[in-house]
Amino acid sequence: MANPECKLCGLKSPAAELLTSNELEKLELNCAQVNFKKGDVIFREGTLATNIAYLKTGLVKVHMKGPTGDKILRLMKAPSYLGLPTTFGDKVNNYSATALIDSHICFISLDTFIEFIFKNGSFAYEIILDLCKNELADYQKYTNMSQKQLPGRLAEILLCMSHEVFKSNRFELPLNNNELSDFISTSRESVSRILSDFSKEGIIIMNKKEITILKEDILEKISIKG
Amino acid sequence: MANPECKLCGLKSPAAELLTSNELEKLELNCAQVNFKKGDVIFREGTLATNIAYLKTGLVKVHMKGPTGDKILRLMKAPSYLGLPTTFGDKVNNYSATALIDSHICFISLDTFIEFIFKNGSFAYEIILDLCKNELADYQKYTNMSQKQLPGRLAEILLCMSHEVFKSNRFELPLNNNELSDFISTSRESVSRILSDFSKEGIIIMNKKEITILKEDILEKISIKG
DNA sequence: GGGCAAATGTGACATTTATCACATTTCAGA
DNA sequence: TCTGAAATGTGATAAATGTCACATTTGCCC
Numbered sequence: 001m002a003n004p005e006c007k008l009c010g011l012k013s014p015a016a017e018l019l020t021s022n023e024l025e026k027l028e029l030n031c032a033q034v035n036f037k038k039g040d041v042i043f044r045e046g047t048l049a050t051n052i053a054y055l056k057t058g059l060v061k062v063h064m065k066g067p068t069g070d071k072i073l074r075l076m077k078a079p080s081y082l083g084l085p086t087t088f089g090d091k092v093n094n095y096s097a098t099a100l101i102d103s104h105i106c107f108i109s110l111d112t113f114i115e116f117i118f119k120n121g122s123f124a125y126e127i128i129l130d131l132c133k134n135e136l137a138d139y140q141k142y143t144n145m146s147q148k149q150l151p152g153r154l155a156e157i158l159l160c161m162s163h164e165v166f167k168s169n170r171f172e173l174p175l176n177n178n179e180l181s182d183f184i185s186t187s188r189e190s191v192s193r194i195l196s197d198f199s200k201e202g203i204i205i206m207n208k209k210e211i212t213i214l215k216e217d218i219l220e221k222i223s224i225k226g
Numbered sequence: 227m228a229n230p231e232c233k234l235c236g237l238k239s240p241a242a243e244l245l246t247s248n249e250l251e252k253l254e255l256n257c258a259q260v261n262f263k264k265g266d267v268i269f270r271e272g273t274l275a276t277n278i279a280y281l282k283t284g285l286v287k288v289h290m291k292g293p294t295g296d297k298i299l300r301l302m303k304a305p306s307y308l309g310l311p312t313t314f315g316d317k318v319n320n321y322s323a324t325a326l327i328d329s330h331i332c333f334i335s336l337d338t339f340i341e342f343i344f345k346n347g348s349f350a351y352e353i354i355l356d357l358c359k360n361e362l363a364d365y366q367k368y369t370n371m372s373q374k375q376l377p378g379r380l381a382e383i384l385l386c387m388s389h390e391v392f393k394s395n396r397f398e399l400p401l402n403n404n405e406l407s408d409f410i411s412t413s414r415e416s417v418s419r420i421l422s423d424f425s426k427e428g429i430i431i432m433n434k435k436e437i438t439i440l441k442e443d444i445l446e447k448i449s450i451k452g
Numbered sequence: 453g454g455g456c457a458a459a460t461g462t463g464a465c466a467t468t469t470a471t472c473a474c475a476t477t478t479c480a481g482a
Numbered sequence: 483t484c485t486g487a488a489a490t491g492t493g494a495t496a497a498a499t500g501t502c503a504c505a506t507t508t509g510c511c512c
Binding site: 375376413419 | 498499500501502508
């Protein structure tokens with residue numbers, strides 16, 4: 001736990017950028033930064049949702065228990081609010097958040113956050129925009145994932161890692177095969193086989209967890225055609 | 227198109243209930259009710275999102291083009307806002323909305339709606355709650371659907387129709403087999419076969435589009451175990 | 453009511469994916 | 483460095499689902 005300096009924070013959310021100086025002071029008094037290591041649970045499905053979680057740095061998986069096991073709903077990269085829907089939408093967390101790499105989270109008192117919504121229209125509007133954009137992204141991903149076969153889904157995740165998360169064609173895969181299977185709703189064996197296939201065909205190189213995308217165009221094709 | 231009387235409207239959204247008398251007058255001046263028949267498109271993917279659509283009465287499917295065809299993202303029953311995420315989240319509609327039965331929609335000027343968000347904190351908060359609850363429901367459904375096999379997915383939809391939409395174990399199915407297949411991401415043949423199976427096993431009776439659920443307990447089991 | 457387009461039912465077969473079993477590799481902690 | 487648990491790779495087989503083809507039914511419009 002660290003004493004935050006929200007005013008000086010260079011990683012404020014677009015909404016927090018719109019807070020007044022007084023409001024930022026209030027935020028500082030009602031906010032606590034906690035550092036999580038890879039694998040640490042940030043909040044857990046079934047527990048009371050009492051704080052807003054803001055991912056300042058790091059990478060997090062948001063996941064929920066399903067009929068046959070865990071389902072990864074989305075990856076969240078910093079900076080981003082982590083669980084607005086589960087904090088506002090229900091008293092109890094409907095899903096969990098777990099750090100995939102070392103991450104810094106600011107926990108903000110729910111009362112304070114709600115006060116900002118009530119008193120600062122720009123802040124509220126920015127939060128609404130954030131919720132809407134996230135939902136659009138979810139819909140897009142949901143539609144894609146549900147209509148593609150496994151190689152297409154896996155290709156989509158690799159491309160997303162490369163383009164959105166790490167912005168490089170070489171990166172350390174932050175998910176193991178089991179997590180990948182939770183993400184694309186399949187078995188870990190299928191993930192293993194498909195990654196092997198990608199390697200054999202020279203589309204990627206896997207060195208332990210380090211992945212290099214060699215033939216991005218082919219991966220795109222696999223992703224698009226499903 | 228009809229002259230709305232928002233003040234007297236008995237179907238106001240929870241958010242609109244929190245508007246002041248003045249704001250309701252403003253709403254009346256910036257709102258138009260349009261009636262849609264079964265099959266009519268309310269707003270279409272790819273077109274500019276210029277109004278808030280509020281479903282006053284009726285039933286609507288929200289759907290998006292995917293890699294291999296249409297995907298039904300969710301059914302919306304009245305009363306409910308129809309496409310907040312696509313109206314706020316992007317200039318262009320990311321998905322379509324189509325009436326499944328005759329429906330009444332109030333189109334609200336986006337500027338007016340945004341003004342309410344900025345000036346009325348309670349209204350803004352209520353909209354945020356609405357967005358969050360919808361997203362939680364989506365996550366739940368997404369997780370279930372992605373981990374269940376086809377009979378489980380179809381059973382879930384039938385139970386949803388019975389419990390949530392029509393509140394009866396006998397109802398007119400508002401989706402044809404093709405739409406059902408767009409909903410659970412399969413082929414229309416598979417839908418046809420599974421519905422036949424349900425009938426043969428005496429779980430449901432199908433008379434044209436009228437469905438009667440006979441053995442709800444078995445349908446629940448099929449839905450839960452996937 | 454007749455005729456036509458759309459929707460539905462169903463068999464045969466191909467493809468995809470899950471499951472089970474077990475070998476091998478990796479990695480963290482003693 | 484050793485060691486055991488966790489993660490991964492891979493073959494064989496079963497189960498689920500898609501695809502194609504075509505018959506039948508339904509519903510709508512004249």
